[in-house]
Amino acid sequence: MRGRAYVFGDNIDTDQIYPGRYLHLVKPEEIKEHVLENADPTFSRRFQPGGIVVAGRNFGCGSSREHAAITLKEAGVAAVLAESFGRIFFRNAINLGLPLMIVKGIRDKVKEGDEIEVDLESGVVTLPDGCKIQGEPLSQYILNLIRHGGIKNLYKSGYRPKPE
Amino acid sequence: MHALEKILAAHAGLSEVTAGQIVTCRVDTAGVNDLYLQVLRSFEEMGGEKVRNPDRVVFFFDHYVPAPTIGAAENHKEMREFCRKQGIKNLFDIDAGVCHQILAEKGFSRPGELIVVTDSHTTTHGVFGAFGTGVGATDLATILISGEIWLRVPPVIKIVFDGRLKPYVSAKDMVLYALGKLGADIATYKAVEYAGEAVDRCSVSERMVLGNMAVEMGAKTSYIQPNQEVLDYVRSRTQKPFTVYTTDPDYKYEAEYHFDVSDLEPVVAAPSSVDNLREVAEVEGTHVDQVFVGSCTGGRLEDLRIVARVLKNKRVAEGTRLIFSPATREILAEGLREGIVQDLLAAGAVMIPPGCGPCLGTHQGLLAPGEVAITTTNRNFPGRMGSPKAQIYLASPLTCAVAALTGHITHPGRYIE
Known part of the structure; x- marks a missing residue:
């Protein structure tokens, strides 16, 4: 996939991705309105669907709220690349089929607005100048979940994911 | 193996597991709080009809009590109806309180148990010798359907607090101190075990503070080897049997951090x-x-x-x-x-x-x-x-x-x- 990068710093927690004051919302189309609102109130206005969120360490730390993964997915975020992720957010994103990848060093190499290319299978991220950064490719188990658009689709078809 | 690995192995029907392995585990207690109507939505979307083990499912109304908005009231209403329809008897309604404390008081937090709740602070239950971890809505819905969850066996880091705290310094100061020194992502994808003299001296309540705050280091779960006071507390709360696991002497921690807290002064986490x-x-x-x-x-x-x-x-x-x-x-x-x-x-x-x-x-x-x-x-x-x-x-x-x-x-x- 290819997309425009939207760059954030370290420790973007789930309260910044999706503020607690909107947690009573359940409809995805309402949840997406508040994407990253506590980190950048202008984000939902300036974000173009298909964009790639790039962040530093510990993206999605904090609360278990699935709203954080839902809001990014529904807003049209194509993928999230970060130095590391909060683990519950990581699971929630995979379960919803929102691609994400750990890419060490990405925060300093990508600038806001860069067009970047991401290959989830190989874990390679290509920068506008052609430079390549090697991320940590997802395991086949997780890629399988993402390929199916998340665990919901797998369960719908009666499939139960089994360990590697 | 670590005690936590033994818990996962027992719940996966395996004799051995190792860090990094993905295992499918039977869940003893699955908890849903009132932030999570999405659990019900995901359950329906995935074709869920009957909850697999209604006796192992607990609903808590704690984040929005009493309902502050009509929307929150509707969420409560729908969850009550779901519990009635599914035969889920453990519904702690608006009169009960905060889920993790209820799990302890009502005897769900027992050594050897696998506890999964739609709340990140589920790491708290590690201080009862359980494996407690937080998940989102869809993960919890898969447990409602299958009774199981996939988990990656975490490596364990050990945080040792040596010495004795001053009388005006508490477990909260101790854990904020460790967090500040080690960073908010030191334990991401990992488990945190606490040990040392200052931990041995902690009451059940103080231990719960340590386990609770482990998630602020990114931890998947916490662990403190239960002492007599913890076991007495659990026995005073439930007649149900439980298994206390212990870590093998040759278990290799991914990392160990030592802090002498004898001279620790009160601290804060600043904005x-x-x-x-x-x-x-x-x-x-x-x-x-x-x-x-x-x-x-x-x-x-x-x-x-x-x-x-x-x-x-x-x-x-x-x-x-x-x-x-x-x-x-x-x-x-x-x-x-x-x-x-x-x-x-x-x-x-x-x-x-x-x-x-x-x-x-x-x-x-x-x-x-x-x-x-x-x-x-x-x-x-x-x-x-x-x-x-x-x-x-x-x-x-x-x-x-x-x-x-x-x-x-x-x-x-x-x-x-």
Whole structure:
């Protein structure tokens, strides 16, 4: 996939991705309105669907709220690349089929607005100048979940994911 | 193997597991709180019809109690109907309190159990010798359907607190200190075991603070090898049998960190990250508009006792608000029996019913832009307790109590003997 990068710093927690004051919302189309609102109130206005969120360490730390993964997915975020992720957010994103990848060093190499290319299978991220950064490719188990658009689709078809 | 690995192995039907392995585990207790109507939505979307083990499922109404909006009331209503339809008897309604304290009080937190709740602070239950971990809505819905969850076996890091704490320094100070020194992502994808003399001396309540705050280091779960006091507590809460696992002597921790806490002074996590460590002395004199005492981190009976001891026969400072919430109905009842709730009310504090509200800024005492709060809770992210332009300091119940008394952040040493 290819997309425009939207760059954030370290420790973007789930309260910044999706503020607690909107947690009573359940409809995805309402949840997406508040994407990253506590980190950048202008984000939902300036974000173009298909964009790639790039962040530093510990993206999605904090609360278990699935709203954080839902809001990014529904807003049209194509993928999230970060130095590391909060683990519950990581699971929630995979379960919803929102691609994400750990890419060490990405925060300093990508600038806001860069067009970047991401290959989830190989874990390679290509920068506008052609430079390549090697991320940590997802395991086949997780890629399988993402390929199916998340665990919901797998369960719908009666499939139960089994360990590697 | 580590005790936590033995728990996962037992629940996966395997004789051995190792860090990094993905295993499918039978879940003993699956909990859903009232932030998570999405669990029901995901359950339906995935074609769920009948909950696999209704006796192993617990619903908690704690984040929005009593319902502050019509939307929240609708969510409660739909969850009550779901429980009735599915034969789920363990519904802790708006009168009960905060889920993690209820799990302990009602005997769900037992050694050897696998506890999965739609709440990140489920790491708390590791201090009962269980494997407790938080998940989102869809993960929990898969448990409702299958009774199982996929988990990656975490490596374990060990944090050792040596020495004895000063009387005005608490478990909360100790864990904030470790967080500040090690960073908010030191334990991401990992488990945190606590050990050492200062941990051995912790009460059940203080141990719960350590386990609870492990998630603020990114941890998947926490662990403290249960001592006699913990086992006695569990036995006083349930007749159900349990298995205490122990870690093999040859188990290799991924990392070990040692802190001597004998000379530790009271600390805070300053705005706006949990690892922004400062000594109280460094921020002394900062005016506070609001003090909150409550939550799964700092709303237990011991916490209320500490705050009441500081404020008994005194007044909350002019220009400062003190809000407190006993974590559960049982704590509220005991607080009334001991007279500490009355002491706090007489001092000018405002009590709100058992629940999570202010801790995550859903309702009951939000902060205005520019306001400063100090709180016994667990997170100080921008916007966590109201306006993103408010500032939040995390501290021990004692440090919070003294701030309520003086109206500004104050070293608590002078206020206790």
